[in-house]
Amino acid sequence: xxxxxxxxxFAGAAVGASPALAADLNVTVEIPRLSVxxxxxxxxxxxxxxxxxSAAGTLAxxxxxxxxxxxxxxxxxxxxxxxxxxxxxxxxxxxxxxxATRAPGPQKLVFSSAKGALKGLKPGQYTLVVEAAREVGGHxxxxxxxxxxxxxxxxxxxxxxxxxxxxVAVK
Amino acid sequence: xxxxxxxxxxxxxxxxxxxxxxxxxxxxxLLPSFTVLSGDGSWVTVDAAISNExxxxxxxxxxxxxxxxxxxDGSTQKxxxxxxxxxxxxxxxxxxxxxxxxxxSASGTIQASWTENxxxxxxxxxxxxxxxxxxxxxxxxxxxxxxxxxxxxxxxDKPSTEVFKPTGKGLELVPVTHPNDLVATETATxxxxxxxxxAEGLEVTFIPGGSRWRASPGEIKVKASADGAxxxxxxxxxxxxVNATVRSGEAGARGPGMAPPAAAPGAPAAPAQPLAGNGYxxxxxxxxxxxxx
Numbered sequence: 001x002x003x004x005x006x007x008x009x010f011a012g013a014a015v016g017a018s019p020a021l022a023a024d025l026n027v028t029v030e031i032p033r034l035s036v037x038x039x040x041x042x043x044x045x046x047x048x049x050x051x052x053x054s055a056a057g058t059l060a061x062x063x064x065x066x067x068x069x070x071x072x073x074x075x076x077x078x079x080x081x082x083x084x085x086x087x088x089x090x091x092x093x094x095x096x097x098x099x100a101t102r103a104p105g106p107q108k109l110v111f112s113s114a115k116g117a118l119k120g121l122k123p124g125q126y127t128l129v130v131e132a133a134r135e136v137g138g139h140x141x142x143x144x145x146x147x148x149x150x151x152x153x154x155x156x157x158x159x160x161x162x163x164x165x166x167x168v169a170v171k
Numbered sequence: 172x173x174x175x176x177x178x179x180x181x182x183x184x185x186x187x188x189x190x191x192x193x194x195x196x197x198x199x200x201l202l203p204s205f206t207v208l209s210g211d212g213s214w215v216t217v218d219a220a221i222s223n224e225x226x227x228x229x230x231x232x233x234x235x236x237x238x239x240x241x242x243x244d245g246s247t248q249k250x251x252x253x254x255x256x257x258x259x260x261x262x263x264x265x266x267x268x269x270x271x272x273x274x275x276s277a278s279g280t281i282q283a284s285w286t287e288n289x290x291x292x293x294x295x296x297x298x299x300x301x302x303x304x305x306x307x308x309x310x311x312x313x314x315x316x317x318x319x320x321x322x323x324x325x326x327x328d329k330p331s332t333e334v335f336k337p338t339g340k341g342l343e344l345v346p347v348t349h350p351n352d353l354v355a356t357e358t359a360t361x362x363x364x365x366x367x368x369x370a371e372g373l374e375v376t377f378i379p380g381g382s383r384w385r386a387s388p389g390e391i392k393v394k395a396s397a398d399g400a401x402x403x404x405x406x407x408x409x410x411x412x413v414n415a416t417v418r419s420g421e422a423g424a425r426g427p428g429m430a431p432p433a434a435a436p437g438a439p440a441a442p443a444q445p446l447a448g449n450g451y452x453x454x455x456x457x458x459x460x461x462x463x464x
Binding site: 069 | 205208210213352463
């Protein structure tokens with residue numbers, strides 16, 4: 001009896017703490033087509049930073065989990081900002097986060113507020129970080145600020161080498 | 172003993188002292204291929220040398236006799252695939268545990284002189300050998316004790332702190348900022364202990380690698396506060412050589428961060444000279460990496 005009461009209380013508190021957000025985070029990441037002698041698709045991590053630059057959650061990690069070498073985890077550290085702030089705390093493959101590397105071109109992604117890092121994310125000002133590291137290539141992180149909690153206008157920022165335009169919209 | 176006679180005594184001691192004095196500019200280092208790694212199949216390969224330029228093996232290989240690999244759980248492992256070449260030694264470490272690994276050496280040396288039957292006796296060796304070879308209550312006993320630590324740290328997955336548990340011996344690093352969490356341009360803090368107590372006023376030197384392509388050494392010197400804390404900011408990403416020494420009384424003869432030299436074989440048997448007095452020194456040397464922001 002006691003147990004069901006406390007469960008009910010907990011459920012009530014959870015609803016009270018985070019107002020029901022029917023919002024999704026729409027993200028477009030452009031992976032540039034590069035004319036290089038040896039091209040490998042980049043490893044990419046997509047994560048959320050709080051105002052104090054700590055990580056609030058990881059939305060996606062694209063890497064080569066099928067690689068014979070350590071299932072691709074050997075190179076996760078190359079996305080070093082994400083690795084330091086979030087990645088090294090996780091285990092891989094990570095459910096709902098891990099994915100295969102993507103081909104050049106715009107990659108359209110929709111992250112639901114009902115799942116993963118967005119679930120329970122308090123309304124407020126955040127930064128979406130897209131960090132790319134390419135084998136025998138470069139490294140780049142692109143940051144796009146967004147306000148979580150209500151639909152907003154799309155915002156974007158452009159990388160200079162390893163990433164093209166990153167667009168973020170709360171819908 | 173006047174300064175002049177002391178200098179004469181040093182000169183008379185000959186070979187054994189000449190080499191370490193000349194070696195003062197040489198730096199011992201253990202340089203890992205990576206300090207931040209991911210995945211359970213990780214290995215690091217380590218170069219170990221004593222050189223002038225950082226980090227180019229241009230003088231002597233570091234002897235690996237004292238090199239120990241400490242796993243995140245505190246257990247020790249042997250370096251793998253060890254070999255010693257003309258200018259450097261190398262070995263591998265398989266990071267079969269997640270967390271922070273410590274790779275390096277820490278050893279104490281005692282130099283002693285005493286009088287036995289009117290004759291001056293000398294000793295140089297480990298504290299264990301000192302205890303067994305130098306008679307207890309020896310007459311005119313003078314000792315110069317030194318403790319030298321030379322290490323580097325690498326982390327697989329999430330860094331841990333077990334390997335930094337102070338032993339109370341010599342100079343030791345206690346992370347405030349974890350040494351595998353250093354980012355160029357970000358302020359970091361290390362704490363140092365000497366024989367388990369805060370190393371107040373300790374001067375710690377940070378020297379970046381890549382000196383061959385720089386006009387100036389670019390060294391950074393920082394003094395420790397009362398609690399032994401050293402606050403520093405590494406300006407650029409890269410590997411850095413860290414060194415600090417405490418000294419009191421008579422100086423032991425040794426370059427910073429170097430393994431104890433081997434006894435020179437066939438050295439002429441000059442009459443033993445007594446040590447000028449008691450002394451103590453402890454040195455800390457490490458290689459750390461500042462990540463690019």
